[in-house]
Amino acid sequence: MAVKTAWPVGHSCGHDEDHDLSEKRPSERAGYARWLAGRECSDCWRAKRDRQNAKDREKWQAERRAEETAAAQAWERSAEMPALEGGSDKAVEWGRRVRYQLVLAAHDHAFGIGVSDDDFAEQVETPARKITAASWWIDQRDAAGEDVAELVQDGATDLAETGNENPY
Numbered sequence: 001m002a003v004k005t006a007w008p009v010g011h012s013c014g015h016d017e018d019h020d021l022s023e024k025r026p027s028e029r030a031g032y033a034r035w036l037a038g039r040e041c042s043d044c045w046r047a048k049r050d051r052q053n054a055k056d057r058e059k060w061q062a063e064r065r066a067e068e069t070a071a072a073q074a075w076e077r078s079a080e081m082p083a084l085e086g087g088s089d090k091a092v093e094w095g096r097r098v099r100y101q102l103v104l105a106a107h108d109h110a111f112g113i114g115v116s117d118d119d120f121a122e123q124v125e126t127p128a129r130k131i132t133a134a135s136w137w138i139d140q141r142d143a144a145g146e147d148v149a150e151l152v153q154d155g156a157t158d159l160a161e162t163g164n165e166n167p168y
């Protein structure tokens with residue numbers, strides 16, 4: 001009688017799974033099946049790995065966010081950007097990161113087409129300083145660098161008009 005190739009294994013997680021051990025030498029199958037029994041079944045192992053991956057991804061994202069917030073803060077100081085307001089702390093932090101990314105993207109674009117620093121300051125930075133609502137920035141988060149100048153000018157104009165209607 002040949003040594004069987006399909007081994008039912010009761011895994012440590014409590015699940016039973018049949019394993020095809022035909023690739024193993026006949027004399028190694030029993031030992032291998034015992035070794036498998038000390039481990040979780042493949043479904044549980046996969047689920048655990050997925051949970052770990054998700055956790056690693058979250059940690060990685062949190063670290064990136066912290067780095068970006070730090071970079072945004074340094075930039076805010078050098079560019080004299082005002083604090084953002086409105087919403088939760090989380091929304092304000094998000095708005096700050098978006099503002100930083102957008103102005104950076106706008107600068108890359110402007111630099112690429114030869115816009116001078118003075119023109120960039122006038123077309124992007126000055127209007128950007130007038131927009132302090134975190135939600136406005138968050139709304140523009142998917143904008144392309146080439147569109148930022150138009151957006152901030154529009155946003156700043158909007159605020160100016162609202163300001164004119166207000167007698168105070």
Ligand SMILES: [Zn+2]
Pocket residue numbers: 011013014015040041042043044045
């Ligand atoms: Zn299992």
